[in-house]
Amino acid sequence: RSFKPIIVVPVYNHATPVARLVEKIQAFDVPCLLVDDGSESSCSLALDDLRNKYPDRVHVMHLPENQGKGGAVMAGFRNAAEQGYTHVLQIDADGQHEPADIPGFLQEASGHPDEVICGCPIYDTSVPKARLYGRYATHIWVWINTLSFEIRDSMCGFRVYPLASTIKVIDSNAIGKRMDFDIDIMVRAHWRGIRVRNRPTRVIYPEDGVSHFDALRDNVRISKMHAKFFFIMLVTWPAILFRRLQRP
Numbered sequence: 001r002s003f004k005p006i007i008v009v010p011v012y013n014h015a016t017p018v019a020r021l022v023e024k025i026q027a028f029d030v031p032c033l034l035v036d037d038g039s040e041s042s043c044s045l046a047l048d049d050l051r052n053k054y055p056d057r058v059h060v061m062h063l064p065e066n067q068g069k070g071g072a073v074m075a076g077f078r079n080a081a082e083q084g085y086t087h088v089l090q091i092d093a094d095g096q097h098e099p100a101d102i103p104g105f106l107q108e109a110s111g112h113p114d115e116v117i118c119g120c121p122i123y124d125t126s127v128p129k130a131r132l133y134g135r136y137a138t139h140i141w142v143w144i145n146t147l148s149f150e151i152r153d154s155m156c157g158f159r160v161y162p163l164a165s166t167i168k169v170i171d172s173n174a175i176g177k178r179m180d181f182d183i184d185i186m187v188r189a190h191w192r193g194i195r196v197r198n199r200p201t202r203v204i205y206p207e208d209g210v211s212h213f214d215a216l217r218d219n220v221r222i223s224k225m226h227a228k229f230f231f232i233m234l235v236t237w238p239a240i241l242f243r244r245l246q247r248p
Contacts, residue, residue: 004085006088086164
């Protein structure tokens with residue numbers, strides 16, 4: 001089957017780090033879609049400048065209002081599918097992810113086109129300890145709600161998705177549009193029978209990085225999602241196990 005990937009980057013007022021990111025990914029023969037999630041005019045203009053600088057490699061999609069990270073990524077998915085792409089590599093705009101790992105992710109996705117290639121962070125000393133330890137609570141809930149250890153890290157925003165099956169998951173579920181998106185889509189995809197391959201990737205927290213994670217609102221939103229998943233799992237666990245047994 002054909003393998004036609006595109007890089008999708010959700011952007012919300014990250015003009016400087018996304019410019020550095022775009023510069024780095026020019027080393028790879030992969031087009032890039034920057035999804036402007038209702039950013040300030042200065043950032044929107046900076047994205048247009050990048051498109052003009054790399055007209056054959058960089059595309060820009062402007063959303064009129066802020067949708068949240070998940071809303072921007074899903075809008076990018078649909079745009080990519082309409083343009084005939086088969087896979088999306090999602091990477092954040094804030095400079096946390098290592099662009100040099102992109103070729104390895106795409107190579108693995110090419111060899112396993114029906115699976116999600118999910119980044120597993122390797123942190124350095126820049127990671128805030130509260131964020132690091134807080135992730136483990138989510139990992140445990142995801143393992144419970146999927147009855148599996150297959151998803152080693154459900155919060156890393158560096159992944160490759162098979163578009164056709166992923167959009168089916170989005171169309172049949174109310175996927176979270178904000179910081180709950182990365183977890184939500186992985187659990188739903190796993191329940192649907194989409195397999196996950198975990199790939200190590202370096203993650204840093206830049207000193208000048210801008211994070212839009214709201215410790216209170218986003219943690220409350222994620223906690224509610226875990227609780228909802230738990231009760232769904234209690235009802236559907238026979239079907240979840242049946243799908244796992246049907247896998248080759």
